[in-house]
Amino acid sequence: MDTQGRKLIKIATAGSVDDGKSTLIGRLLYDTNSLTTDKIEAIERSSKQRGYDYLDFSLATDGLVAEREQGITIDVAHIYFNTDKTNFIVADTPGHVEYTRNMVTGASTSQVAIVLIDARKGVIEQTYRHFFIANLLRISHVVVAINKMDLVGYEEEVFLKIKDDFNELVAKSDFNEDQITFIPVSALKGENIARKSQEMPWYLGNTLLDHLEVLEPADLQENSVARFPIQYVTRPKTEAYHDFRGFSGKLYGGSLKVGDQVTVLPSGNETTIKSIHFFDQEYQEAEVGSSITITLADEVDLSRGDMLVKRETIPQSEKQISATICQVNSKILKVGNKYILQHGVNRVLAKVDEIESRIHTDFSGKEDAEQLKLNDIGKVKFRLSKPIHADSYTSNKSNGSFILIDESSFDTVGVGFID
Amino acid sequence: MNSLLKPNPKEAESIHILREVAAQFERPVLLFSGGKDSITLVRLAQKAFFPAKIPFPLLHVDTGHNFPETIAFRDKLVAELGLELIVRNVQDSIDQGKVREERGRYSSRNSLQTTTLLDAIEEFKFDACIGGARRDEEKARAKERVFSVRDDFGQWDEKNQRPELFDMLNGRIHIGQNVRVFPISNWTELDVWEYIRTENIEIPSIYYAHKREVFFRDGMIWTANEHVFREAHEEVTELMVRFRTVGDMTCTAAVLSEAVSLDDVVAEIRDSTISERGARIDDKRSEAAMETRKKVGYF
Structure with a gap:
């Protein structure tokens, strides 16, 4: 909840070039009165300069000079709007095959994915890939927006055919049918975006905006046991707080209460939670997602990168891990490569032991591989310099994912989802 | 607790x-x-x-x-x-x-x-x-x-x-x-504004409506001041204004406003049809x- 009690919904959008993704977002902004007069004027000016006879809402989001020149989106852009009940963050991700990494990036912080399909083209290879990533990242809800319905005469048959084709993909995925919603829209004309379409009386479901509003963050919240990675040790060393030694971090999964019996990793020492602080207030209990500072009943050795967990739910501590990797940099991943592996706020060294396979991102299986290139997804085994205290990605997203940092450039070159 | x-x-x-x-x-x-x-x-x-x-x-x-x-x-x-x-x-x-x-x-x-x-x-x-x-x-x-x-x-x-x-x-x-x-x-x-209001954070007075000597140029309200270049024909008037963004005087335009409290400011922002950077002269130089x-x- 924000200060006004609005819930927060985070959305990633995916579509191929010319599916009208930027137009859809521009339309959402326009229909929720989120575009200001000067922005609308700027869009009118640019649309006119380009000789269009309609308002090109995609100009509301295509930010960089290179993108405006080419009329395509090449980097994740974040867009914000709100209604009275909901605060929305949209990660607008590019659709080109060479920019798969951007969709993984955008989807990593999102609860909902909108997959756009051009009604004239139907389900194409790109659709497979976008849905594959939504599946890999265990996105909670997928909205399949079948766009440009105005160009197919608003025909129900077109919609139903695409829905059937898409459902064949759903059957191959880990999604249940109730996690997928199909909506026929025309972003350009505003049909079924915020306004119920008069052109498609056969469609009885919600508009896109109504659908996004009824989603409950509670359903979207990753549901798991408490993990509290130590981010920072707070030692005021002032007179009033002379002996205060607080452990600060963000709580992943579950909740923590004063009096909870906890285990310190990696030492295995046991203690109890003495107090929970947020700014100048103390709390009995903190919910998942809280950035808090806690104190412990006993003097224990605990520093950045260590983890506090409840005594009965201890994660795996492994020096060998197996994970699905998406390569997000042009540097190639090969057996023997060394990386800095960042798991939450903890860093260890990692060496590639084995590349088991490269996974086809269209649900068609896998193949043997010697290396992973930019935008490749594969199964990789690593050996670590020190154990990490991790869960599988499917049971705790935050504690089941990591990034790979190149030792020489320090660039983020890969992201991993632990088996 | x-x-x-x-x-x-x-x-x-x-x-x-x-x-x-x-x-x-x-x-x-x-x-x-x-x-x-x-x-x-x-x-x-x-x-x-x-x-x-x-x-x-x-x-x-x-x-x-x-x-x-x-x-x-x-x-x-x-x-x-x-x-x-x-x-x-x-x-x-x-x-x-x-x-x-x-x-x-x-x-x-x-x-x-x-x-x-x-x-x-x-x-x-x-x-x-x-x-x-x-x-x-x-x-x-x-x-x-x-x-x-x-x-x-x-x-x-x-x-x-x-x-x-x-x-x-x-x-x-x-x-x-x-x-x-x-x-x-x-x-x-x-x-940001809702947070400032909820947390009751103090902010500089120029964020609230006040009387100020200003002049109009390119549809924006400029502060009349020794640091701001002004042509002889650009007439100075006193108006009730406030600032939505606070930068240098030479690149921050004022908006007409009666908002004297945080509640007023939040209400004004919510209903505003001009974006915050719309009052930034530095952004208007090119697309x-x-x-x-x-x-x-x-x-």
Whole structure:
């Protein structure tokens, strides 16, 4: 909840070039009165300069000079709007095959994915890939927006055919049918975006905006046991707080209460939670997602990168891990490569032991591989310099994912989802 | 004692980012302009490190053309919270011949700040500069990272940015590089104002409606002042105005307003049909004004 009690919904959008993704977002902004007069004027000016006879809402989001020149989106852009009940963050991700990494990036912080399909083209290879990533990242809800319905005469048959084709993909995925919603829209004309379409009386479901509003963050919240990675040790060393030694971090999964019996990793020492602080207030209990500072009943050795967990739910501590990797940099991943592996706020060294396979991102299986290139997804085994205290990605997203940092450039070159 | 803490996700995320800065960098600094966004950052930093003090100084790059109300506010805040404040002046960069003062109708020291900022980064060897920029402000900023790596020349390479996955922040850099950090990237202007109201945070008086001598140019309201170039025919009138964004006098336009309380301001922002940067004269120079300035090291 924000200060006004609005819930927060985070959305990633995916579509191929010319599916009208930027137009859809521009339309959402326009229909929720989120575009200001000067922005609308700027869009009118640019649309006119380009000789269009309609308002090109995609100009509301295509930010960089290179993108405006080419009329395509090449980097994740974040867009914000709100209604009275909901605060929305949209990660607008590019659709080109060479920019798969951007969709993984955008989807990593999102609860909902909108997959756009051009009604004239139907389900194409790109659709497979976008849905594959939504599946890999265990996105909670997928909205399949079948766009440009105005160009197919608003025909129900077109919609139903695409829905059937898409459902064949759903059957191959880990999604249940109730996690997928199909909506026929025309972003350009505003049909079924915020306004119920008069052109498609056969469609009885919600508009896109109504659908996004009824989603409950509670359903979207990753549901798991408490993990509290130590981010920072707070030692005021002032007179009033002379002996205060607080452990600060963000709580992943579950909740923590004063009096909870906890285990310190990696030492295995046991203690109890003495107090929970947020700014100048103390709390009995903190919910998942809280950035808090806690104190412990006993003097224990605990520093950045260590983890506090409840005594009965201890994660795996492994020096060998197996994970699905998406390569997000042009540097190639090969057996023997060394990386800095960042798991939450903890860093260890990692060496590639084995590349088991490269996974086809269209649900068609896998193949043997010697290396992973930019935008490749594969199964990789690593050996670590020190154990990490991790869960599988499917049971705790935050504690089941990591990034790979190149030792020489320090660039983020890969992201991993632990088996 | 309170019973249950339910987090405000954007606030919790910002605190997480500020703690990452303190943990990952040797010499962070908070770029403080006296505007509402950097004031919000100070409150978030208090929350991140309480009961300890904020573990980094504030840096103000003073153009010399700031509103006096902002400077008075800055000094009061620093004294009350016991913070360390570093001030570096654009005037010194001009005197040293490093930058040349602009002349004429649209002259401003806004873009000159970059040189003074880059010099201060070098002087103090800052490796992380925390700023209050938000992605909703401007379309080039919509693609900015939370940890944004700058090279030795302070340049932003927009096509070669590190992807940021989940909430893992990679602050590893080479000597000479530094990182610009934007903890409130995901906040909107309305989020900031609602937060200021809920937290009851004090802000400079120029954010509230007041009487001011102004003149009109290009449909915007300019402050009539010795630092702002004005043609003889541009007539000065006194009007009730306030500022939505606080920068240098030469690049910040006022808006007509009757808003005298935080409630009034929030209501005004909610109903506003003009974006905040619509009152920024510096953005109107071209369609890519912000991106061009960011590439050369502008904040």
